Amino acid sequence: MAQNADLEAIRKAQIIDAALRTIAERGCANVTMDDICKAAGLSKGGLAHYFKSKTELFKAVFLEFFQRIFLRSDLTMSAFDDPLEQLLSFDWLYNARDPDVETGYPILYDFMSMAVHDQCYRDIFRDWVNNWVKLLKKAIELGQTHGRFRNVDPESAARTISAIYQGMATRWYLAQSEHPTEWAVDSVRRSITGLLNSFENSR
Amino acid sequence: MAQNADLEAIRKAQIIDAALRTIAERGCANVTMDDICKAAGLSKGGLAHYFKSKTELFKAVFLEFFQRIFLRSDLTMSAFDDPLEQLLSFDWLYNARDPDVETGYPILYDFMSMAVHDQCYRDIFRDWVNNWVKLLKKAIELGQTHGRFRNVDPESAARTISAIYQGMATRWYLAQSEHPTEWAVDSVRRSITGLLNSFENSR
DNA sequence: CGGTATAACGACCAATCGGTCGATTAATTG
DNA sequence: CAATTAATCGACCGATTGGTCGTTATACCG
Structure with missing residues (x-):
């Protein structure tokens, strides 16, 4: 009542x-x-x-999860003023003691394996990626208003950057002994700056 | 008998x-x-x-799977002479009509989600990554004997490169409409060359 | 041709689990 | 204080499934 x-x-x-x-x-x-x-x-x-039902609960759980991660990303990123620093502000993804990380990775990998066989989950995944990309894109465009990131296609580069983060994450999380945090942080840094420079010099 | x-x-x-x-x-x-x-x-x-038992079968399946992928990688890579081309020879990962790809991605994502909760699977994952890294490392070292990839730490860069491939793969496979093959191929290319250049210029 | 060990079968069992449903409790309303 | 409705409980059911086991078939051997 x-x-x-x-x-x-x-x-x-x-x-x-x-x-x-x-x-x-x-x-x-x-x-x-x-x-x-x-x-x-x-x-x-x-x-x-x-x-x-169980599936109804699971869907709610995943929606909530991705919402949390997005909010966290938005919050962390907005703590920086410099656009490049914003793009590189996701080090927390490789902090094993972060509570979002501790629960986040298991959830994310379970989620992806289910998304393979379920369109509905793929849609949730896509929306999350798109939201993340939107954040990164904004940072790139902000930089471009200051004459940086020349020739960079913001959308495409943003997608690449978010994919780079996730690529390192998989190694860092599933094979930690060979992929320490310093490796992940340094790799992300070099890959992203390298990516952005690859536009600057070419075309 | x-x-x-x-x-x-x-x-x-x-x-x-x-x-x-x-x-x-x-x-x-x-x-x-x-x-x-x-x-x-x-x-x-x-x-x-x-x-x-089911788990015994599953383990055999995954071992066989990673073995196949490794052999495929080795084969494809060795078709190139130029070290950089070798490093960039994994485009087949983003070919939707490739039979290894069709079955490979579902298997891989299922596998990773199980590896999260099972040390035994993490070991298999680590071994596979290490084998892949060994291939890439060899290419980098080959390049270095010709004066290329200056200042690059072969092992660390090889791990980064393989992680970049997998990062793009996740987007390409799970959100294909937003991440077409051309995006994946181009992103990998730029990220890897950018990564290698980041060593050349710094330090 | 038996005899024997392997290969293959499929009915069956025990355990698990998601979901249901009738009963019980608690809170709000008139 | 009833009356009504929401909230919660937990026993129970039906379906699924991994693994077992006695049986049958096959092939080799002496």
Whole structure:
């Protein structure tokens, strides 16, 4: 009866948060509804009251996840004034002690493997990438108003930059012993500046 | 009695091949032993004769998969003489009609999501990356004997290059409409040459 | 031709899990 | 204080699935 009209929002957030942690820990394929119920402090029926099916819950979880990452990216980036520094402001992706990183990577890899077989997830992925690209693009265009990044196509380069970040991330996260944080940070830095210079000199 | 001592090898290859195709099609999480049995033309008991458990089969499948990709990479790379062309010889990764690509990406993403939660899979991943890196490293060192790639640390740069390839691959495969093949090929080319130049000019 | 060991079969079992549903509790309203 | 409706519970069901096991078929050997 909605004694508190916000209860639904509170409960949903609580469930999504529990699911996020549980999925990160166990992996999508192994997580059961019971696991999530326990983590959320709810019974099966109680949870079913808010999410009718497992897939519905999962979709909500992933949407929330990508939203968080985007907000985090936006926040971190806007802490810099220099456009190039903005483009290079994603070092936090390679900080193992960052809470967003700890849960983020497991979630992201599970998500991508599901996106391979599910158009709906691919759409979420695309939207997230597009949002990220929009941030990077803005930084490039800002630089161009100051005469930098000459000949760079902002959209295309932004996509390349975000892909570079993710490429290093995969190595850094899955084969950490061979790919320490310094390697990832340095590689990203060199690749991105190198990419931008490749436009400047050519064409 | 091994009327044909090779029978075991033949059957195992047959099963692994069927599993490879089935997993690529349905995804690790959804594939059942029955699916694989049907694809392999064997019964449950027949398959169990060669692989005692699902996880044992999966591990064999992934090992075979990475072996194939490595051989393919080695083969393609060695078709070029120029070291830089060797480093840039992985365009086939972005050819949607390539059979290795068609099955490869689904397998790879499933694999990575499992590697997150399973050390054994991370080891396989690390070995594969190391093998790939070895190829790239050789090309860089070959170039250096001719005075090119000055100041480049071959090992570190090789890791960066392979990560760049994979970064573009993720975008190209999961969000194709926004990341066409030309974008991927061009991005890789610019990023890698840019990376190598970043060493040449600095330090 | 038996005898024997391998190869292959498929019915069956036990365990897991997502979702349902009737019951119970709690809160709001008239 | 009823009455009503939302919120929560957890036992239960049906479906799925990995693995087993007794059985059959096949091929080689002595």
